[in-house]
Amino acid sequence: MVVKEVLAKSVLSKSKIFDYVVNPYIGCRHGCFYCYARFMKRVTGHREPWGEFVDVKTNAAELLRAEVRKKKRGRVWVSGVCDPYQPLEEKYGLTRKCLEILARNGWEATIQTRSPLVLRDIDVIRRGEGFEAGLSVTTADDGVRKLFEPGAPPIADRIRALEELRGAGIRTYAMIAPLLPGAEGLAELLPGKVDYVLIDCMNYAYADWVYRKHGLEDQRTDEYFRKVVRRLESLKDVPGRFDRPPGI
Numbered sequence: 001m002v003v004k005e006v007l008a009k010s011v012l013s014k015s016k017i018f019d020y021v022v023n024p025y026i027g028c029r030h031g032c033f034y035c036y037a038r039f040m041k042r043v044t045g046h047r048e049p050w051g052e053f054v055d056v057k058t059n060a061a062e063l064l065r066a067e068v069r070k071k072k073r074g075r076v077w078v079s080g081v082c083d084p085y086q087p088l089e090e091k092y093g094l095t096r097k098c099l100e101i102l103a104r105n106g107w108e109a110t111i112q113t114r115s116p117l118v119l120r121d122i123d124v125i126r127r128g129e130g131f132e133a134g135l136s137v138t139t140a141d142d143g144v145r146k147l148f149e150p151g152a153p154p155i156a157d158r159i160r161a162l163e164e165l166r167g168a169g170i171r172t173y174a175m176i177a178p179l180l181p182g183a184e185g186l187a188e189l190l191p192g193k194v195d196y197v198l199i200d201c202m203n204y205a206y207a208d209w210v211y212r213k214h215g216l217e218d219q220r221t222d223e224y225f226r227k228v229v230r231r232l233e234s235l236k237d238v239p240g241r242f243d244r245p246p247g248i
C-alpha cells in the first residue's frame with residue numbers, strides 16, 4: 001500500500017450528480033473490483049493496482065475553507081471517486097474537517113460510504129443543515145461482498161451504521177449500486193433503517209471476471225435486476241429512486 005501526502009490545488013469541484021463534490025483522497029483502500037473510479041489511476045499516473053495507492057490531500061480543509069467563501073452555496077457530494085471513510089480517514093480526519101466546514105457555513109452535504117467509520121462523525125452530521133448519510137449496500141450476502149469488495153467493511157456493519165445514523169435523527173439512504181448477486185435479502189434488512197434507496201445495475205465491465213469465475217452471470221441480467229427492484233418497491237416504508245435498464 002503506497003500512501004502519499006500531497007498538496008491539492010482545489011477540493012470543491014463541480015459535479016454532475018450534485019452541485020459539487022469533495023474528494024479528500026485520491027485512490028481508495030477498499031479496492032472494489034468493479035470500481036469505476038479506477039480511471040483516477042490513469043489520470044494521476046499511478047502504477048500500483050487500484051486499491052493499493054492513496055494520495056492524501058493534506059490541505060483539503062484549508063482549501064475548502066477558502067472555496068466555500070468564493071463559490072455559490074450548493075449541495076456537496078462526499079465523495080465521488082474515493083470512499084471518504086476509508087481506513088486512512090481514521091488517522092487524517094480530513095472528511096470530518098471538511099464536513100465541519102460545510103456545516104459551519106450552511107452548505108448541504110450528501111455523504112456516501114461503505115464504512116461504519118462514518119459513525120464517528122455523527123455529531124458533525126447532525127449539526128449540518130440538510131446533511132444526509134448513505135451507506136452503499138450492494139448485496140445482502142457477505143460471501144458475495146467478499147468476492148467483489150474484499151477490502152470493504154462487512155454488510156452487517158453497514159446495515160448497523162444505517163440504523164445508528166437514523167436513530168440519531170439523520171436522514172439516511174442505501175445506495176444499492178452496483179446491484180450485486182444476493183441482493184434480494186436487502187428487502188428484509190433495510191426497512192426502518194433508511195429514508196430512501198437508490199438502485200442501479202452493474203454498468204461497468206471491470207468485474208466481469210468475478211461473475212464468470214463464480215458462475216454468477218445469471219444474477220447480472222435485466223430479469224434479476226427487475227426482480228430485486230420489485231421486491232424493494234413492494235416495501236411501503238422504503239421509498240426508492242430506481243434507475244432501470246431500458247425496457248424495465
Ligand code: SF4
Pocket residue numbers: 028029030031032035036037080081082083114152
Ligand atoms: S469504496 Fe467506492 S471508491 Fe472505494 S473502491 Fe469501492 S467503489 Fe471504489
